Amino acid sequence: MVTLGNLSQSAAFMCSLLAMVLLLTGLMRNDLRFIEAGRRALTGVAVFASMAAFSLARLFMTDNFQVEYVASYSDRALPIFYKATSFWAGQKGSLLFWAWVLSxxxxxxxxxxxxxxxRKNTPYIYLVLAAIVSFFFLLLITVSSPFEPLAYVPKDGNGLNPMLQNPGMIFHPPTLFLGYIGFTIPFAYAIASLISGKVDPDWLKKTRRWNILSWIFLTIGIILGGQWAYVELGWxxxxxxxxxxxxxxxPWLISTAFxxxxxxxxxxxxxxxWNMSLIVLTFLTCIFGTYLVRSGILQSVHDFGATGLGGYFLVFMIVTAVGSIILIAESYGDLRTAHSLESLxxxxxxxxxNNVILLAIAFSTFFGTIFPLISEVITGNKLTVGEPFFNMVNTPLFLLLLAITGLCPLISWRKASINNLKQNFMYPFGLASAGGGVMFGFGIREFYPLMAFTLSLFVSATIVLEFIGGARARKKLTGEPILLAFPKVIWKLRRRYGGYIVHFGVVLVVVGITGSTAFKLEKETTLQRGEVMNIGDYTLQYKDFNSFQDRNRTVYAATIGVVKDGKAMGDMFTERRYYINAKQPTTEVSVRMSLKEDxxxxMPMIGKNDEITIKAAVNPLLVWGWIxxxxxxxxxxxxIIPSRRRRLAV
Amino acid sequence: MKKSSKKTGIALLLILAGVGVLILKGVSDTGVYYRTVSEVLIDSSLLEERGVRISGEVEGGTITYDQQELKLIFVVRDLEEVEKTMKVVYIGIKPDAFDADV
Structure with missing residues (x-):
């Protein structure tokens, strides 16, 4: 399997090089046969890459600890599906995963x-893709091969970091990767249209689904990551x-803008x-993401440490950035438009x-992330910024963005008339102000939370109006009853209404985040068996303590009885786990979710005589974030559901 | 340039200026210095600056923890000049990842 893995990796690399040579020859000789051969070679890369991926998975399944990567991230006691996920637990395997999915x-x-x-631009699309793929396989076969053997065969592996032994590990990394990787395709189309001088919006139409699909994966990946942190890491x-x-x-922000x-x-x-630049920027920031994890330049919980790959990615990013800028500058004349904005x-x-604000948030986030590096270069002092910085800078920007989300559908294309504005604004604005007033009356007095809730109401109202308006228009047009017209118009114009549903999702996320950060209750108390603590409407009683052995870990579990407003709500179990192969214990969170609050x-501490420290929190409305x-x-x-069924040609 | 695009341009500039101000203010209000143990020992006034994050290793055998009061006391040594140490008192729950020599 090691040999097969090594060979397939090398074959994939050779195949991508071959594709480049064939494509270039085809372009120079203007010979379609070479282009076609190049196209097939590209498919060949995927075949070899799949063989390499299969080999690595097989090595994990068969506990082949002679392979350094397998020995570092797996052990015999590891449950089988975590053995599979160990594939992407480390730097090298995740790089192979990336290259495989990309191919x-x-x-x-x-x-x-x-x-x-x-078509004029197709060979260039292939060429750009082949170049990117070959870069990843070059790294795999030269500096970062997951098939590297150890000089000896250890009895057992190091095991998988306990924090990664969580269902989140199955979906969070692959979905994020799918997001990152997917943007390579629109990027390649954009660059190809620049090189071939065919700068019509064709590339946008062709890649619309790729874009949105990648965006969806990125969104899922980020949300699952948040959920994982919430239920697993225990802070x-x-x-x-x-x-x-x-x-x-x-990249999520920039692709949203795009x-x-x-x-x-x-x-x-x-x-x-603008669009050309945005897709280039999206691709670059995706690569920047993987650069950050693999370079060790900044400390992070996701870090792989310094892996020696940083330099390669840096060069790759610089080449991509410079190349793209030159290409865009060269076609600037063709890209410039006859029309411009007609009205403010x-x-x-x-x-x-909306774009400017999304990019501003992206920039401030980027700036804050690399700030320690900037400040060290400029002032010689390493100054870092953390959560407070991002919250302080980005919160007002997010609120502004939310306001625009609500305003956008109310304003007509080209130029809005005063009458049109008045008519459209009346209801949402009235409703939001009234709702804001009520919330103020109920004691929500802080500016940001009040604004966030009021704007959420405003945006929701505009979305509802948009749906009703659409249904009415269809009823008028077709004479269908409104209950039939409603789903039909949504389905017919699902591109537009899909967008509104996304916006509504964003509103709910804002509600979840605002509720759970602005109105969070938190308390830490050390309890003896039988003692109680109070938080919010809850009374928590420490009832029982157990310890037991479970496969690859020792578990200490506390039983906590929950009483809310005098009513018993059942027991909750929170645990500390000590994994055989890990030095640090892990905390097992217990969450009782409800629509109102979590x-x-x-249990961060266990003392003598079963004395425990309980950290309890009430997070209002958080569940709405996940919804x-x-x-x-x-x-x-x-x-992105295709609008027409394509029939087979007869 | 048409009047409308001028107006749009001004609005955009205002937004960008606002973002710039926010970022600057964010850095100056929330920035935290990253210091080593020996730097702080040489100039203790550094500790009185707005916020400091100190890098160093926890000395083995110096950790005491009072679970009732959630008070953690330990000694940190400089990463390079190992003879330079300082005592740290931390109030709160002992973090999972806290241990000697890290």
Missing amino acids: IHVAMVAFNTRKETT GGFWAWDPVENASFI IHTSIIQERRNIMKV VSRESTFLF LYLT GGTFMVVGGIMA
Whole structure:
């Protein structure tokens, strides 16, 4: 298996090189046969990459600890599906995973475009993709091979970090990766259209689904990461502005901006340079994310430490950035548009403002992330910024963004008239002000939470209006009853309404985040058996303590009886686990979720005579964040369901 | 340039200026210095600056923890000049990852 893995990796690399040579030859000789051969070679890369991936998975399954990577991230006692996930637990395996998934994406593109090889830009798409794939396989075969053997065969492996032994490990890394990797395709299309001088919006149409699909995966990955942190790491939060979290958030922000302005380009044929730049930036920040984890330049919980790969990624990013800038500059004349924005108050301009704010958040997040490096270079002092910085800078920006989300659908394209504004604004604005007033009356007095809730109401109202308006218009047009017209119009215009559903998801996420951060209750108390503590409406009684052996860990569990407003709510169990192979214990969180609030318990300390320290928290409305995330994903999926069934040619 | 795009431009500039101010203020209000143990020992006024994060290793055998009062006391030594140490008192729950020599 080791040999097969090594050989397949090398073969994949050779195959991608071969593809590049064939494509270049085809382009120089203007010979379609070479292009076609190059296209097939690209598919071949995926075959070899899959063989390499299969080999590594097989090595994990068969406990082959002679392989350094397997020995570092697995052991015999590890449950079988965590053995599978150990594939991407370390730097080298995750790099192979990346290269493998990318090569499959590329093969899919090669398949989808099999009838389009005569187009001017198709060979360039292949060429860009081949170059990127070969970069990853070059790293794998030269400096970062997961198939590297040890000089001896250890009896057992080091095991998987207990924190990674969580269902989150199955989905969080692969979905994030799928997001990162997917943006390679639109990037390749964009670059290809620049090189071939075919700068019509064709590339946008062709890659719209890739974009949104990658965005969906990125969204799922980020949300699952938050959930994982919340239920597994036990510090009670879901987002810490950790450098690597930021690194996933930055491309999310930029791709969100891109998805919005690509609509403008499609409709009005403006902002071409802007869109080109955004997709390049999205791709670059995706690579930056993986650079950050693999370079060891910043400390992070996600870090692989210094791996010696940083330099390669840095060079790759610089080449990509410089190359893209040159290409965009060269085609600037072709990309410049005849039209421009017609009015400050128009649908287009709200998109522009939304973009500027999304990019501002991306920039401040990027700036805060690399700030220690900047400050050290400039002042010689290492100054760091943490959570307070990001919250302080980004909260007002997010609120502004939320306001624009609400304003956007109320403002018509091109130029909005005063009457039109008055008419559209009346209801949402009235409702939001009234709701804000009520919340103020109920004691929500702090500015940010009050604004966040009021704006959420405003945006929800505009979305509801939009749905009703659509249904009414269809009823008028077709004479269908409103209950039939409603689902039909949503399905028919699912691209647009999918977007609104995503927006509604964002609103729910805002509600969840605001509720659980602004109104959080937290308390730590040390208890003897039988003692009680109070938090919010809850009374918690420490009832029982147990310890037992479970496969690869020793578990200490406390039973806590929960009483709310005098009513018994059952028992909760919180644990500390000591894994055989790990020095540090892990905390097993116990959460009681409800639509109103979460009760969140951890047991950070165990003392003598079964004395325990309980950390309890009440997180209001947090569940809505996860629900909102689901809405975002569902809306996104709705927006990419193809609009027409393609029939087979007879 | 048309009047409307001028207006849009001004609005954009205002937003960017706002973002710039926010970032600057954010750094100056929340920035935390990253110091080593020996730097702080040489100039203790560094500790009185707004916030300091100190890098060093926890000396083995110096950790005492009072579970009732959640009070953790230990000694930190400099990463390079190991003879330089300082005592730290921490109030709160002992973090999972806290241990000697890390």
